[in-house]
Amino acid sequence: MPDTRARVRSHVRETPGVHFNRVGRELDIATGQAQYHLRRLVRDDEIAVEHVAGRAHYFDPAFDPWERRAIAFLRRETARGILLRLHAEGPTRPTTLADDLDLARSTIAWHVSNLVDAGIVEKSADRPMTVALARPDRTAELLDVVSPSLPDRIVDRFVRTVDSLFE
Numbered sequence: 001m002p003d004t005r006a007r008v009r010s011h012v013r014e015t016p017g018v019h020f021n022r023v024g025r026e027l028d029i030a031t032g033q034a035q036y037h038l039r040r041l042v043r044d045d046e047i048a049v050e051h052v053a054g055r056a057h058y059f060d061p062a063f064d065p066w067e068r069r070a071i072a073f074l075r076r077e078t079a080r081g082i083l084l085r086l087h088a089e090g091p092t093r094p095t096t097l098a099d100d101l102d103l104a105r106s107t108i109a110w111h112v113s114n115l116v117d118a119g120i121v122e123k124s125a126d127r128p129m130t131v132a133l134a135r136p137d138r139t140a141e142l143l144d145v146v147s148p149s150l151p152d153r154i155v156d157r158f159v160r161t162v163d164s165l166f167e
């Protein structure tokens with residue numbers, strides 16, 4: 001077991017923000033085994049867990065809570081697209097984001113709401129409202145740390161397809 005736990009710890013530290021299912025899949029270990037080792041590593045403060053939008057993401061404890069939330073969102077294609085756009089363009093109206101990313105406004109609203117709740121994005125008080133990165137410099141640094149996984153991209157593309165059916 002120590003060998004498996006060491007593999008799990010190493011994988012989490014090399015893949016910041018990896019979610020639970022991906023750990024088992026990429027290390028080719030059973031779900032129960034992944035759950036057991038992840039739980040023990042969290043309990044022993046060897047890794048940290050952050051629950052973001054319904055998924056448990058695992059990290060090296062060196063990342064602070066804000067960084068963990070930001071990385072978790074950067075692993076998701078749609079949220080990453082929004083954050084990339086805000087990084088490149090600065091404060092932007094949600095309707096502009098929807099048009100530029102070819103997404104339903106409701107999809108943008110949902111993602112922006114989650115990003116605001118997590119402290120990654122801020123809404124302006126003025127009208128028309130704009131959204132901007134809360135910590136642009138740190139977000140830019142984290143963009144290089146992660147990219148969305150294939151399963152995350154597939155789920156995001158499925159949501160886009162369903163959204164397009166209701167527009």
